[in-house]
Amino acid sequence: MFTELLNDTEADLIKAADYIKSGKVVGIPTETVYGLGADAANESAVRAVFEAKGRPADNPLIVHLASFSDADNYAKDIPDLARKLAERFCPGPLTMVMPKMDNIPYVTSGGLETVGIRVPSHSVMHRIIELSGTAIAAPSANTSGYPSPTTAQHVMRDMNGKISAVVDGGQSEFGVESTVISFDDEETARILRPGAVTREMLLEICKNVIIDPAILKEVEAGAKVASPGMKYKHYSPKADIIMVESDLAGFNRVVGNDYDNGVYALIFDGDEADCPYRHLTYGADSAQQAHLLFQRLRELDEIGAEKVYVRSPSTEGMGLAVYNRLIRAAGFEVIRI
Ligand code: TXA
Numbered sequence: 492m493f494t495e496l497l498n499d500t501e502a503d504l505i506k507a508a509d510y511i512k513s514g515k516v517v518g519i520p521t522e523t524v525y526g527l528g529a530d531a532a533n534e535s536a537v538r539a540v541f542e543a544k545g546r547p548a549d550n551p552l553i554v555h556l557a558s559f560s561d562a563d564n565y566a567k568d569i570p571d572l573a574r575k576l577a578e579r580f581c582p583g584p585l586t587m588v589m590p591k592m593d594n595i596p597y598v599t600s601g602g603l604e605t606v607g608i609r610v611p612s613h614s615v616m617h618r619i620i621e622l623s624g625t626a627i628a629a630p631s632a633n634t635s636g637y638p639s640p641t642t643a644q645h646v647m648r649d650m651n652g653k654i655s656a657v658v659d660g661g662q663s664e665f666g667v668e669s670t671v672i673s674f675d676d677e678e679t680a681r682i683l684r685p686g687a688v689t690r691e692m693l694l695e696i697c698k699n700v701i702i703d704p705a706i707l708k709e710v711e712a713g714a715k716v717a718s719p720g721m722k723y724k725h726y727s728p729k730a731d732i733i734m735v736e737s738d739l740a741g742f743n744r745v746v747g748n749d750y751d752n753g754v755y756a757l758i759f760d761g762d763e764a765d766c767p768y769r770h771l772t773y774g775a776d777s778a779q780q781a782h783l784l785f786q787r788l789r790e791l792d793e794i795g796a797e798k799v800y801v802r803s804p805s806t807e808g809m810g811l812a813v814y815n816r817l818i819r820a821a822g823f824e825v826i827r828i
């Protein structure tokens with residue numbers, strides 16, 4: 492299949508929306524990461540998304556809408572708390588899991604009775620949803636297990652020849668996927684995946700916010716999880732990733748003891764002065780680290796890194812999202828000093 496690279500002109504967005512309406516799969520930009528979009532109600536189109544990614548069939552897709560007011564067409568028993576959160580955070584990087592209506596097929600929901608609803612803020616994504624006149628199911632546009640794409644070129648690298656088109660909408664602003672939440676009761680949100688909408692931000696609206704334990708710890712084989720994505724190895728480049736929770740001096744000792752070819756470090760901006768080893772940096776604060784993380788993981792593969800020691804980020808605020816992605820990329824391999 493020829494994969495067309497489209498721009499953000501109105502003519503190209505009409506083309507992308509027409510592809511989606513006719514059951515094709517298109518790579519689309521969002522403010523978090525790029526998505527692999529298909530008509531959420533079209534079973535064969537959604538199946539083609541799973542196939543292009545090599546994604547397990549039990550891992551549900553998020554359904555993207557132009558406005559939260561459309562959620563009543565796809566989800567039922569929407570809690571008041573969800574409506575309040577939508578007023579504050581939609582459009583934006585928040586996905587809310589709620590009971591699904593029948594027009595969301597089980598292929599899309601991974602066999603679950605629920606659906607994750609998100610209203611993206613990226614103007615290109617918004618326009619494509621509007622023009623297509625349908626809800627767009629979209630997982631991140633990476634090959635399953637690989638780091639999510641934050642540019643159209645990343646999508647091309649993973650999907651060239653497998654999907655109809657990729658729309659170039661520039662580099663994704665946040666760089667990590669949306670915060671995914673479910674509701675334990677009328678006052679309590681549960682974070683299933685951390686993102687740019689942080690626990691502190693949710694607490695401005697919710698009385699209670701629970702961080703699901705699976706965010707920080709490995710899920711035991713066979714355990715029941717709140718979100719199927721928690722089970723799978725994720726975000727991993729080819730290189731072996733090792734997290735090091737330490738100050739810079741301790742980190743430098745760990746890397747300094749390992750002089751093999753192919754060993755790299757991923758450190759903070761500002762750490763470089765003291766490090767005599769091969770390295771890349773991924774920003775100085777949590778927002779920058781989120782923005783750069785997946786791009787750096789892809790770059791490390793391109794430069795031939797085989798083993799990468801990563802300085803463990805803060806888990807405060809948006810740092811929790813960065814930590815969550817890295818610890819999965821590392822397969823939970825952590826050196827604590
Ligand atoms: O920012 C994002 O959310 C991006 C952009 C494209 O919107 N999408 C994205 O989709 O990250 P994906 O499929 O790569 O990750 C969705 C995560 C998975 O871990 C999945 O298990 C979880 O959300 N999820 C989706 N629907 C769910 C549901 N009904 N119940 C529980 N978890 C759900």
Ligand code: MG
Binds near residue numbers: 630631639
């Ligand atoms: Mg993903």
